[in-house]
Amino acid sequence: MNFIATKSLSSIRLASIGLIPNKTSIRLSSISLFLNKASIRLSSIGLIPNKTSIRLSSICLLSITSVVFAQKKDENIGTEVVNVVKPYSPTISDAFKVKETPSFDDDETSKKENIQYNIFSFPVASTFTPSKGRAANVDKTAAEKYFKNYITLAAGNFGTINAELFVTENVSNTDYFGGMLRHNSTQGGVKDVQLDDKLYNTSLDLTYGSRTRALTWNADAGYQHQVYNWYGIYPNFFNQATIDGINSQQTYQNLYLGGRLSLGDSFLKESTLKFNRFWDAYGSAENHFVVQPNLEFDIVSEKINIGIVLDYISGSFDNSFNTLTSFKYGYTNVGIQPSIQLQKDDLSVNAGVGIFYSAAQELGESKFFIYPQVIGSYKVVGDLMIAYAGVEGTLKQNAYKEFVDQNFFLSPTIFVAPTDQKYDVFFGLKGKLANAVSYNMRASYLNEDNKPLFKNNGYEELVGNEGYRFGNSFGVAYDNIKTFSFFGELNADFSKNVSFGINGTFSSYTSDIEAEAWNLPSLNLGANLDVNITPKWYAGAKVFFVGERKDFVHYAASIPVPADATVTLESYFDVNAHIGYKYSDRLNFFLKGNNLANQDYQRWLNFRVQGLQVMAGASYKFDF
Incomplete structure (x- = not known):
C-alpha cells in the first residue's frame, strides 16, 4: 500500500515541476490506473480492506489529474522514461479469513412465495350410469354322485x-x-x-x-x-x-x-377281537384267537396309553414231510405295552416298553420277553422336513394261514412258532419338496430270532406219493436273521388329474444257521401312475421289480441230479396297466393288462407265471 501511495505522489511532484514530459505522466497515470484495478481485485477477493481500496483509488485519481495539469503548464520539458517494476507480495496480515457460513443481507433470498392453484371445472353431459358390483361366479365341476353299492x-x-x-x-x-x-x-x-x-x-x-x-x-x-x-x-x-x-x-x-368296540368318552378306546378257523384238504387245522384292548389316560398334561395283547394259537398237521407222524403246535402270548406321549414345540416322543410272556402248549419253550418301544420325531423345517427315529421290538405270533397268504404252495407239514423281533433300530427323513410332492427315506437295522424263511422241500423218493413231495412245495425254516435295509419313496400329485409314486427297498441279510436267507430279495422297486385323461377317460399303470433270490434244491441220491444245491432265481419285473371309460355316473367300462412284458419269470422255484394277461369288464353302481 505504501508503495502505491509513494508512486502517485512522485508522479505529481515531477509533473508539477516539469521534470517529466506529458507522455511520461500519461504512462504513470496508466500505471496508477492499473494499480487501482489491482486494488479493486484485491478488495474483491478479501486481501485488502474496502477503506484502503477507496483511498488508493482517490490517490490514483489525484495523480492522473495532477499529471494532466502539469503537462499543460510546461510542454518543453524533455522526456525521460522511468519504469519502476515491483511485484506485489501480500502477507497474511493483508487478508481476512472467509466466514464458513456467510451472512446474507438480501431479504429476497429468504422470502418464500405462496403459490396458489386454481382449477376451473365445468360440467360435461354424460349418459353413463355405473351398475352395482357383484362377485364373479366360480366355475366348479358338479360333485360326483355317491352310490352305496356296486x-x-x-x-x-x-x-x-x-x-x-x-x-x-x-x-x-x-x-x-x-x-x-x-x-x-x-x-x-x-x-x-x-x-x-x-x-x-x-x-x-x-x-x-x-x-x-x-x-x-x-x-x-x-x-x-x-x-x-x-x-x-x-x-x-x-x-x-x-x-x-x-x-x-x-x-x-x-x-x-370278529368285532371292534370303542367307547367315546371312556378310557377304553378301540378294542378288537378276532377268531380264525383255518383248515386244508390234508387234515391240517388251526385255531387262532386274538384280543387287543387299548386303554388311554390323561395324567396332568401327558397322555398314557396301555395296549394289552392276548394271542392264542393251536393247530395240528397229520403228517411231517419226512415221516407219516402227525404233530401239534400251540402258544399263548400275553403282553402289555405301556407308553407315554411327550410333546414340546416341534419335538414329539412316544416312549414305551413291551412286556410279553409266551407259553408253549405243545412243542417249544415258554419264555419271558422285554422290548424297547420308543419313537420320536422332530420338525426340522415345519412339514417340509421331519426327522424321525426309534427302536422297536415285539413278539410276533406266526400262523399257518398267514404263511399261506404269502406262499400258496406250502406243504401241510410245516412247524409254526412265534418270532422274537428283538429290536428294529431306524431313522429317517420325511416331508414335502412342494405342496404336492412328498418324500420318505428310512434306514433300519432289524434283529430277529426264529424268523421264518420259505425253503424248497426237495424230493424224497421213498417217503410218500402225496402231491407236495415232488420238489414242488415249500417248508418253513427258522433262523436268526439280521437285516440292514434302506427304503425310499416319492409321491407326487401334479394336479387333481395326475398322480405318480415310486419306491424302492435295498436289503442285506445275515443268517446264523441257514446258508442263505432263502427267498428274500435284496432289491424291490415299484412305481405307479394314475391319470384322468378327460372327465370320461382314465388310465393307470404299475411297474415292480424284484431282485435275485436264493433257494435250496434237494433230491434223493438215486436221482441223477446234484443231491443238494443252492440255486439263484433270476430277478424279474412286471408291468400292469388299465384304462377305463365312464359311460355314466353308474356304469364304467375298463380294460386291464397284466405282465405286459410277457415275461416267463419264476415267482418261486419252478413256479412260473402266466404270460400276457388281458381282461375286460364293467362296473355298475346302484342304490336300493
Missing part, C-alpha cells in the same frame, strides 16, 4: 374270471349292514407246465355295526375258499406215469368271526 364283472384270456359285489345299507340312523362277495379264478395256462395249474379264490365278508357319540361297535363274519395246485416240478424230469399219479391240488378254507 357290482363288477370281468373276463380275460387263460379263462380268467373276476367278480365283485359290495352292498351296504343303513338299518337305522345309527346302525348299518354291509357285505362283500369276491371271486377270482383262472384255468391255468402257464407255459411248459405238466401238472394242473388252475386256481380259485372265493370269499364272503359280512359286517353289522352301530355308530353313536358314546359307543361305536361292529361285528364281522366271513368265509374264504381257495384252490391251488403244486404245479412247480422240473419240466420233463419225471416220466409220464409218475406225473399222471400226482394229485397236485390243495384246498384251503377259513372261517372267521
Whole structure:
C-alpha cells in the first residue's frame, strides 16, 4: 500500500515541476490506473480492506489529474522514461479469513412465495350410469354322485374270471349292514407246465355295526375258499406215469368271526377281537384267537396309553414231510405295552416298553420277553422336513394261514412258532419338496430270532406219493436273521388329474444257521401312475421289480441230479396297466393288462407265471 501511495505522489511532484514530459505522466497515470484495478481485485477477493481500496483509488485519481495539469503548464520539458517494476507480495496480515457460513443481507433470498392453484371445472353431459358390483361366479365341476353299492364283472384270456359285489345299507340312523362277495379264478395256462395249474379264490365278508357319540361297535363274519395246485416240478424230469399219479391240488378254507368296540368318552378306546378257523384238504387245522384292548389316560398334561395283547394259537398237521407222524403246535402270548406321549414345540416322543410272556402248549419253550418301544420325531423345517427315529421290538405270533397268504404252495407239514423281533433300530427323513410332492427315506437295522424263511422241500423218493413231495412245495425254516435295509419313496400329485409314486427297498441279510436267507430279495422297486385323461377317460399303470433270490434244491441220491444245491432265481419285473371309460355316473367300462412284458419269470422255484394277461369288464353302481 505504501508503495502505491509513494508512486502517485512522485508522479505529481515531477509533473508539477516539469521534470517529466506529458507522455511520461500519461504512462504513470496508466500505471496508477492499473494499480487501482489491482486494488479493486484485491478488495474483491478479501486481501485488502474496502477503506484502503477507496483511498488508493482517490490517490490514483489525484495523480492522473495532477499529471494532466502539469503537462499543460510546461510542454518543453524533455522526456525521460522511468519504469519502476515491483511485484506485489501480500502477507497474511493483508487478508481476512472467509466466514464458513456467510451472512446474507438480501431479504429476497429468504422470502418464500405462496403459490396458489386454481382449477376451473365445468360440467360435461354424460349418459353413463355405473351398475352395482357383484362377485364373479366360480366355475366348479358338479360333485360326483355317491352310490352305496356296486357290482363288477370281468373276463380275460387263460379263462380268467373276476367278480365283485359290495352292498351296504343303513338299518337305522345309527346302525348299518354291509357285505362283500369276491371271486377270482383262472384255468391255468402257464407255459411248459405238466401238472394242473388252475386256481380259485372265493370269499364272503359280512359286517353289522352301530355308530353313536358314546359307543361305536361292529361285528364281522366271513368265509374264504381257495384252490391251488403244486404245479412247480422240473419240466420233463419225471416220466409220464409218475406225473399222471400226482394229485397236485390243495384246498384251503377259513372261517372267521370278529368285532371292534370303542367307547367315546371312556378310557377304553378301540378294542378288537378276532377268531380264525383255518383248515386244508390234508387234515391240517388251526385255531387262532386274538384280543387287543387299548386303554388311554390323561395324567396332568401327558397322555398314557396301555395296549394289552392276548394271542392264542393251536393247530395240528397229520403228517411231517419226512415221516407219516402227525404233530401239534400251540402258544399263548400275553403282553402289555405301556407308553407315554411327550410333546414340546416341534419335538414329539412316544416312549414305551413291551412286556410279553409266551407259553408253549405243545412243542417249544415258554419264555419271558422285554422290548424297547420308543419313537420320536422332530420338525426340522415345519412339514417340509421331519426327522424321525426309534427302536422297536415285539413278539410276533406266526400262523399257518398267514404263511399261506404269502406262499400258496406250502406243504401241510410245516412247524409254526412265534418270532422274537428283538429290536428294529431306524431313522429317517420325511416331508414335502412342494405342496404336492412328498418324500420318505428310512434306514433300519432289524434283529430277529426264529424268523421264518420259505425253503424248497426237495424230493424224497421213498417217503410218500402225496402231491407236495415232488420238489414242488415249500417248508418253513427258522433262523436268526439280521437285516440292514434302506427304503425310499416319492409321491407326487401334479394336479387333481395326475398322480405318480415310486419306491424302492435295498436289503442285506445275515443268517446264523441257514446258508442263505432263502427267498428274500435284496432289491424291490415299484412305481405307479394314475391319470384322468378327460372327465370320461382314465388310465393307470404299475411297474415292480424284484431282485435275485436264493433257494435250496434237494433230491434223493438215486436221482441223477446234484443231491443238494443252492440255486439263484433270476430277478424279474412286471408291468400292469388299465384304462377305463365312464359311460355314466353308474356304469364304467375298463380294460386291464397284466405282465405286459410277457415275461416267463419264476415267482418261486419252478413256479412260473402266466404270460400276457388281458381282461375286460364293467362296473355298475346302484342304490336300493
